[in-house]
Amino acid sequence: MAVRKNKYEMPEQKPEKRINNFNEVPYGYDEQTAIDEAKRCLQCKNKPCMQGCPVEIDIPGFIKCIADGDFDKAAEVIKSKNSLPAISGRVCPYEEQCEGLCTIKKIGEPVGIGRLERFIADYERKKGINKPLKKKPTGKKAAIVGSGPAGLTCAGDLAKMGHEVTVFEAFHVPGGVLMYGIPEFRLPKEIVNAEVDYIKRLGVEIKYDVVVGKSISTEELLDDYDSVFIGTGAGLPRFLNIPGENLDGVYSANEFLTRVNMMKAYKFPEYDTPVKIGEVVATFGAGNVAMDSARTALRLGAKKSYIIYRRSDVEMPARNEEIEHAKEEGIIFKLLTNPIEFKGNDKGYLTQVKCIKMKLGEPDESGRRRPIPIPDSEEIIKIDTAIIAIGQSPNPLIPQTMKKLKIQKWGNIETDDDGRTNIPGVFAGGDIATGAATVILAMGAGKRSARAMDEYMKTKTWPIKK
Amino acid sequence: MYPIVEKKILSETVKLMKVKAPLVAKKAKAGQFIILRIDEKGERIPLTIADYNRDEGTVTIIFMEVGKTTIKLGTMIEGDNILNFAGPLGEASEIENYGAVVCVGGGVGIAPLYPIIKALKEAGNYVICILGARDKSLLMLEEEINENCDELHIATDDGSKGLKGFVSDILQNLIDKEKRIDIVWAIGPVIMMKVVANLTKKYDIKTIVSLNPIMVDGTGMCGGCRVEVGGKTKFACVDGPEFDGHKVDFNNLMLRNRRFLRDEEEACKMLEETS
Numbered sequence: 001m002a003v004r005k006n007k008y009e010m011p012e013q014k015p016e017k018r019i020n021n022f023n024e025v026p027y028g029y030d031e032q033t034a035i036d037e038a039k040r041c042l043q044c045k046n047k048p049c050m051q052g053c054p055v056e057i058d059i060p061g062f063i064k065c066i067a068d069g070d071f072d073k074a075a076e077v078i079k080s081k082n083s084l085p086a087i088s089g090r091v092c093p094y095e096e097q098c099e100g101l102c103t104i105k106k107i108g109e110p111v112g113i114g115r116l117e118r119f120i121a122d123y124e125r126k127k128g129i130n131k132p133l134k135k136k137p138t139g140k141k142a143a144i145v146g147s148g149p150a151g152l153t154c155a156g157d158l159a160k161m162g163h164e165v166t167v168f169e170a171f172h173v174p175g176g177v178l179m180y181g182i183p184e185f186r187l188p189k190e191i192v193n194a195e196v197d198y199i200k201r202l203g204v205e206i207k208y209d210v211v212v213g214k215s216i217s218t219e220e221l222l223d224d225y226d227s228v229f230i231g232t233g234a235g236l237p238r239f240l241n242i243p244g245e246n247l248d249g250v251y252s253a254n255e256f257l258t259r260v261n262m263m264k265a266y267k268f269p270e271y272d273t274p275v276k277i278g279e280v281v282a283t284f285g286a287g288n289v290a291m292d293s294a295r296t297a298l299r300l301g302a303k304k305s306y307i308i309y310r311r312s313d314v315e316m317p318a319r320n321e322e323i324e325h326a327k328e329e330g331i332i333f334k335l336l337t338n339p340i341e342f343k344g345n346d347k348g349y350l351t352q353v354k355c356i357k358m359k360l361g362e363p364d365e366s367g368r369r370r371p372i373p374i375p376d377s378e379e380i381i382k383i384d385t386a387i388i389a390i391g392q393s394p395n396p397l398i399p400q401t402m403k404k405l406k407i408q409k410w411g412n413i414e415t416d417d418d419g420r421t422n423i424p425g426v427f428a429g430g431d432i433a434t435g436a437a438t439v440i441l442a443m444g445a446g447k448r449s450a451r452a453m454d455e456y457m458k459t460k461t462w463p464i465k466k
Numbered sequence: 467m468y469p470i471v472e473k474k475i476l477s478e479t480v481k482l483m484k485v486k487a488p489l490v491a492k493k494a495k496a497g498q499f500i501i502l503r504i505d506e507k508g509e510r511i512p513l514t515i516a517d518y519n520r521d522e523g524t525v526t527i528i529f530m531e532v533g534k535t536t537i538k539l540g541t542m543i544e545g546d547n548i549l550n551f552a553g554p555l556g557e558a559s560e561i562e563n564y565g566a567v568v569c570v571g572g573g574v575g576i577a578p579l580y581p582i583i584k585a586l587k588e589a590g591n592y593v594i595c596i597l598g599a600r601d602k603s604l605l606m607l608e609e610e611i612n613e614n615c616d617e618l619h620i621a622t623d624d625g626s627k628g629l630k631g632f633v634s635d636i637l638q639n640l641i642d643k644e645k646r647i648d649i650v651w652a653i654g655p656v657i658m659m660k661v662v663a664n665l666t667k668k669y670d671i672k673t674i675v676s677l678n679p680i681m682v683d684g685t686g687m688c689g690g691c692r693v694e695v696g697g698k699t700k701f702a703c704v705d706g707p708e709f710d711g712h713k714v715d716f717n718n719l720m721l722r723n724r725r726f727l728r729d730e731e732e733a734c735k736m737l738e739e740t741s
């Protein structure tokens with residue numbers, strides 16, 4: 001039987017329309033399309049796709065259920081490994097993970113695993129998510145610091161094991177980057193809220209406005225709880241360190257996106273938090289964060305929105321889908337271009353950026369070819385707003401306030417594979433341990449730590465690290 | 467939810483509120499601040515901890531009504547709830563026995579100076595306070611401060627109380643009289659801190675200022691609060707808010723604080739129209 005070479009299309013909002021709103025771009029599969037797509041799967045015996053999934057979802061298993069029309073069963077299969085599928089089904093870099101290893105890739109496009117996962121999660125949410133069975137209470141208490149995907153996953157899993165779980169969150173909303181970073185048009189906040197509700201219904205309590213390290217110390221948490229998980233993310237924005245970077249009009253991507261997403265500045269003045277962008281916006285960097293910023297700027301009314309990146313298109317770290325969407329929406333890509341100075345007017349407001357052209361030299365330690373400046377190739381671009389999206393470092397608050405905690409060179413907390421730090425009872429995972437990575441890796445880390453915490457709380461043994 | 471347990475009107479535009487926030491009260495130290503959000507659609511704004519009571523679990527804030535959020539906050543009364551109130555944030559003041567300390571407070575900056583004055587006094591310093599405001603109705607906490615310091619000097623722009631002139635004039639006076647001064651704390655409008663820092667620099671007197679850039683999260687995540695200190699970029703919410711006044715680029719701070727001026731005026735107008 002011949003397999004259809006291409007994925008079934010997922011309907012989307014047209015680019016001309018969507019650049020004027022914050023609604024989600026793809027609409028998702030309908031039931032019939034999902035079944036048709038599921039039928040493309042060959043049900044490979046050795047399950048290569050599964051090797052690419054950090055949370056080990058039984059991919060052919062749930063796809064078979066969809067093909068058979070049993071969506072409830074499919075949801076069960078996914079949920080047994082992944083408590084936040086509506087989120088991973090939207091933002092996972094599946095091209096490189098599960099789908100990257102799919103057998104059908106040899107002859108065409110892989111099975112749309114991400115799209116199918118999303119379909120099932122949306123189906124389940126519309127139907128009303130069932131409360132899963134919980135084990136009987138163990139009498140043990142766990143504290144989770146940070147409610148990003150790592151913290152939420154860890155909390156959910158521990159609650160299912162029967163532990164009493166409290167999450168401490170610095171902000172007034174849960175979700176971490178899911179809420180303040182990734183924009184509404186890519187991950188509707190209603191979905192994040194539904195997933196958080198599910199975790200709350202497991203009995204997890206979330207305490208907001210608690211900045212651990214300031215409002216309460218990690219040591220104090222250890223006095224009151226049997227174990228602690230730190231999932232505070234990579235919240236420290238990096239800057240370019242070039243002249244003029246503190247002019248008005250230069251934002252870190254974190255500030256820009258937080259204002260828009262978490263504080264809803266796109267609804268200013270109905271909401272109180274402002275954001276100001278002018279007509280021409282330049283975003284520096286080419287990862288997911290940069291794509292999100294450039295596309296958000298367009299939706300706020302920018303006439304021109306640039307992505308300025310010092311390497312070439314093959315090195316762009318963003319998901320392919322984001323780059324495609326950005327191109328369709330008219331984002332202007334200026335590649336092999338590096339900013340060297342921001343200039344402003346006499347009021348201190350940004351007016352232009354001076355850039356230099358680059359070419360690619362020999363590969364560096366990361367294996368990517370190193371960009372080198374081409375002499376005398378400076379150019380000036382007039383801009384009103386600059387958004388710096390060149391990466392984040394681990395949030396330093398906990399490392400700074402918990403002196404005994406072992407930290408690595410880049411400021412990340414050192415852990416073993418199960419998230420154990422050097423302090424008995426204290427675990428860490430997600431971006432705070434790995435540096436800025438992905439949602440699904442953070443969730444995977446939360447999951448492994450939950451298992452190790454369960455073991456620790458029951459046995460009080462702490463493996464000595466080699 | 468954080469209930470307002472006491473409200474005092476200090477002047478037409480300056481209000482004091484005691485807010486029940488036990489976790490914050492338990493850890494609060496002089497020099498730190500909180501971030502609050504009034505309601506679901508509100509902005510997050512930083513306010514200094516002007517006082518705290520660990521037994522009652524309360525934190526005192528004193529604020530000047532300058533824009534939408536502070537005006538709205540000013541309309542709230544005892545028993546009302548503030549939706550979010552996170553802290554204490556920032557690094558505490560470095561309190562020790564320096565010897566003779568001059569504390570210079572201008573306008574609403576007097577409020578955050580108050581707990582620092584108390585702490586410095588408790589640490590055994592000889593504390594000289596210089597308070598200034600546009601007119602005497604804007605002078606606050608005079609009595610409380612008087613009780614906690616060794617010398618009190620006052621300046622008003624219009625001469626309605628104390629010296630007619632600026633706090634920096636009094637400071638210059640003290641220096642001219644060869645008063646012993648080991649360190650200066652200056653908190654107030656950016657321009658006041660700049661003038662004081664320029665003055666003490668000439669005499670090489672160490673000066674601490676408390677910076678008030680526009681903030682969003684207050685946890686070091688957004689970089690919106692960045693200030694230039696000694697040629698380096700610092701995040702005021704986690705590295706500060708206090709810095710060595712001789713190293714701060716005040717001009718940059720003044721410009722950055724005007725970032726959203728036009729938008730804020732628009733929001734304020736809306737508030738007036740709807741209320």
Ligand SMILES: Cc1cc2nc3c(=O)[nH]c(=O)nc-3n(C[C@H](O)[C@H](O)[C@H](O)COP(=O)(O)OP(=O)(O)OC[C@H]3O[C@@H](n4cnc5c(N)ncnc54)[C@H](O)[C@@H]3O)c2cc1C
Pocket residue numbers: 091092093145146147148149150151168169170171174175176177178181182183210211212213231232233234235257288289292319395397398429430431432436437438439440442685
């Ligand atoms: C704009 C943007 C787009 C992205 N797009 C994608 C994508 O498409 N796909 C993908 O896989 N990944 C993406 N990522 C990366 C992904 O979001 C992160 O890897 C992931 O969120 C990390 O999860 P985490 O739980 O470790 O931390 P975070 O999500 O950062 O959550 C940390 C939480 O801890 C809280 N916190 C911090 N310090 C404290 C403290 N002291 N006390 C209490 N709470 C604290 C924070 O407020 C936050 O809520 C993107 C990131 C950004 C910024």
Ligand SMILES: Cc1cc2nc3c(=O)[nH]c(=O)nc-3n(C[C@H](O)[C@H](O)[C@H](O)COP(=O)(O)OP(=O)(O)OC[C@H]3O[C@@H](n4cnc5c(N)ncnc54)[C@H](O)[C@@H]3O)c2cc1C
Pocket residue numbers: 499509511512513514515528529530531532533534535536537574577578677678679680681707723724725726727730731
């Ligand atoms: C660490 C810190 C501690 C502070 N402590 C106090 C305090 O104890 N009492 C007090 O009255 N104020 C304090 N402030 C200033 C206070 O946060 C601002 O006045 C408040 O955010 C204004 O909000 P708004 O919505 O009422 O006014 P907006 O409408 O936002 O602004 C009105 C005007 O104030 C300017 N402005 C906005 N934010 C700031 C800011 N952070 N600093 C200075 N000007 C600003 C705007 O450009 C505009 O001109 C502090 C600020 C910081 C950073």
Ligand code: SF4
Pocket residue numbers: 052053054055056057059082088089092093094097098099113114117440
């Ligand atoms: S969680 Fe991510 S990697 Fe795993 S199956 Fe879903 S989309 Fe693929």
Ligand code: SF4
Pocket residue numbers: 040041042043044047048049050059060101102103104111113
């Ligand atoms: S590799 Fe592709 S075709 Fe094979 S089981 Fe996985 S999804 Fe199906």
Ligand code: FES
Pocket residue numbers: 680681682683684685686687688689690691692701702703704
């Ligand atoms: S307020 Fe965001 S980093 Fe300081």
